[in-house]
Amino acid sequence: MMNRLLGMAFLAMSILYGLAARDYKASFGDPLGPAAFPMIIAIPAALLSLAMVLRPDPDPQWERGAPMLKQGAALAILLGYVALLEPLGFPLSTMLGTALLARLVGTRWSYAAIAGISISLLLFFLFDRVLGLPLPAFPDFMS
Amino acid sequence: MDILAALAAGFAVALTPLNLTLAAIGSFLGTLIGALPGLGPVNGVAILIPLAFALKLEPSSALIMLTCIYYGAMYGGRISSIMLNIPGDEPAIMTTLDGYPMARAGKAAQALGISAMASFIGATLATVGLTLFAPLLAKAAIHFGPSDYFALYVMAFATVGGVVGVNPVKTLFAAFLGLMLATVGLDPGTGTARYTFGSFHLYDGFDPIVAIVGLFAISEVLVYFETLHKSSDGMVKMGRAIPRLREVLQGLTAAFRGSAIGFVCGILPGAGASLGAFVSYTAEKQLSNKDGTFGKGDPRGIAAPEAGNNAAAGGALIPMLTLGVPGSGTTAVMLALLISLNIQPGPLLFTREPDLVWGLIAALYLANLVLLILNIPMVGLFTRLLSLPQWLLMPFVVMVSFIGIYSISHSVFDMFVMVGFGVLGYVLRKFDFPIVPVVLGLLLGADMENNLRRALSISGGDFSILVNSPIALGIYALTLAMLALAFYMARKAKHGPDVSD
Incomplete structure (x- = not known):
């Protein structure tokens, strides 16, 4: 069933993709224009999605419960890290992100803190100082 | 003789202290990355x-260092x-079949020794093949017109990831998904903004490197948390560190x-190392498995796929170097690197940038030697x-x-895009879509479209130009045969006896 749903989603996407291409017009340039190539690839993509709907593969095994929560938490950490990178500066946000990820892997808070501090400082020193790649060093409110 | 002179010039490039150091560092880092579970060459590079x-x-x-990482x-x-x-990555799957049983039988050092030797033989012979055949192919490829290139791209997509067990419908769709992603951004021909949803961040399209790191490395994080609670069998004991020569041979x-x-599998556009390892192993098994020792720690079952994938x-x-495919x-990934360094791979690369090409080839010979040393005495x-x-x-890897x-x-937007591609990669992997065709589509989409448009500009809009050249026709015939x-193989794998046992 999941395979069928995914196939339907891809089918809808391919059709919308092909239809959207009709609006791309250019008054000059080559005979093909910007619309033709997307329309050409939309057709087989839609047919392949249709094949997925009609003859679906067996469904994948989903992990429920704790693993799923952990995946969600990992995703939240990654997104939160990116959002906080510039406001907090590289060392601080990396320290937080690393520690939380390490904790999520399943170690003690104390080890997670060690991982956070050592990895963030190591990477900051290596990339910002040794390799000369400027990273935001301090939180916004301090600089 | 041309080749020898060119190779000598290449060694002059590769033997500068800087490049030699980079080759050694690359080999070391590459081996390190390859050795970590879940991190393969694609991620590493x-x-x-x-x-x-x-x-x-x-x-x-840069190319020398990254190719050494790749080999490593x-x-x-x-x-x-x-x-x-x-397995650290897909090509290494076949090595587990005989490698792990052998290691469990207390012969880990021997298994590592055999596989290092086989890797060295495979990689060195392939480098010799590269030295001999690449210039020939580059010469032939000069005659390729836009419609031939278009045919070549079609072939790359049609043949990509032809590993048994993967649904070909999904493989092909993955390639089209990549092509769709490639059209996001300003159209190179006319400057029309396509699929940008009004966001100027998307005017440059998706950077392939951002997409690749997301699709492979970030999706791996999500897969990791899913499998975390399953216990592994644990690491086997190493035993003596250096194997006896007789055992290695x-x-x-x-x-x-x-x-x-x-x-041969490697040369086919879009086929790659997984196929090489798979076909080598199955062929060797059919040829040598007289006593049913394969799968139980047969040395030949380690040597064949390791030589094959390298x-x-x-x-x-x-x-990649001669055709840009x-x-x-x-x-x-390396093609993405070359493009971002403003180098267009293709037949002209050999005449325009001989130092780059031949320096790279020479560096590969050296890298193999370094890797042999790293992988036999220092494998511990x-x-x-x-x-x-x-x-x-x-x-750390994240x-x-x-x-x-x-x-x-320096764009936070790109980092969000990367996480987005990570989620996409996870969903695709979960549903058994191969990732590599998506990357190829994203990477080659623009070139494919440009060649199509160039061909049709030449013919004034007549589509028959696409099949008018004998080269293109030959490529299409080969593509059909491979498809x-x-x-056929997918059908056989579904109905017939399980070939991967």
Whole structure:
């Protein structure tokens, strides 16, 4: 069933993709224009999605419960890290992100803190100082 | 003789202290990355591309370092296969079949020795093949017109990832998904903004490197948390560190056969190392499995796929350098690197940038020697790394990926895009879609479209130009044959006896 749903989603996407291409017009340039190539690839993509709907593969095994929560938490950490990178500066946000990820892997808070501090400082020193790649060093409110 | 003179000039480039150091560092880092479970060559090269930018290397030096990482990761992939029964990446899967049983039988050192020797043979023979055939193909490819290139791209997509067990419908759709993603941004021909949803961030399209790191490295994080609670069998004991020579030589003939098969698989655009390892192993099993020892720790069952995947890795460089059409996920990543260094691979590369090409080839010979030394006497160092705790390793790899992407564009938006591609990669992997065709589509989409439009400009809009050249027709015929084979194999795998046992 999941395979069928995914196939339907891809089918809808391919059709919308092909239809959207009709609006791309250019008054000059080559005979093909910007619309033709997307329309050409939309057709087989839609047919392949249709094949997925009609003859679906067996469904994948989903992990429920704790693993799923952990995946969600990992995703939240990654997104939160990116959002906080510039406001907090590289060392601080990396320290937080690393520690939380390490904790999520399943170690003690104390080890997670060690991982956070050592990895963030190591990477900051290596990339910002040794390799000369400027990273935001301090939180916004301090600089 | 031309080739020898060119190769000598190449060695002059490769033997400068800087490039030699980079080759050694690359080989070491590559082996390290390959050895870590879940991190294959594609990840390794993608994560370390930013390092090449950060070091502000010349294009030839950057390419030497990254190709050595690539070769190194191919060597290193076997270490976690043998010691932990966890393949570092797809091509290393076949090595677990005989490698892990052998290691459990107390012969881990022997298994590592055999596989290192086989890797060396495979990679070196492939490098010799690259030296001989790449210039020939480059010469022939000068006659390729836009419609021939278009045919070549069609072939790359049709044949990509032709590994048994993957649904060909999904493989093909993955390629089209990549092509769709490639059309996002300003159209190069006319400057029309396509699929940008009004966001100026998307005007440049998706940076392939951002997409690759997301699709492979970030999706791996999500897969990791899913499998975390399942216990692994644990690492086997190493025993004596250095194997006896006689033991290492047991798989020698299998290694030579595997090299030949792997090399051919590697040259096919879009086929790559997984196919090389798979075909080498199955062929060797059919030829030598007289006593039913395969799958229980037969040395030939380690030598053949290891030689096969390393030879395929070398062979895959041929279409990448001469035609600009990569034959595997990792060469696709390297193509992305070349493009971002403003170097357009293709037949003219050999005449325009001989230093780059021949320096690279010479560096590969040297890298193989370095890798042999790293992988036989020093293999204990890498196996010890496998026991590093995951809570240290996993966050480290994630953070290096983030820094890498940030260093390319200093754009937080790109980092969000990377996480987005990570989720996409996870969903695709969950539903058994191969990832490499998506990357190829994204990477080659623009060129494919440009060649199509160029061909039609020449003909004034007449589509028959696409099939008017004998070269293009030949490529289409080959494509059809390979597609038929892929569908046949998929059907056989579904109904017939399980071939992967």
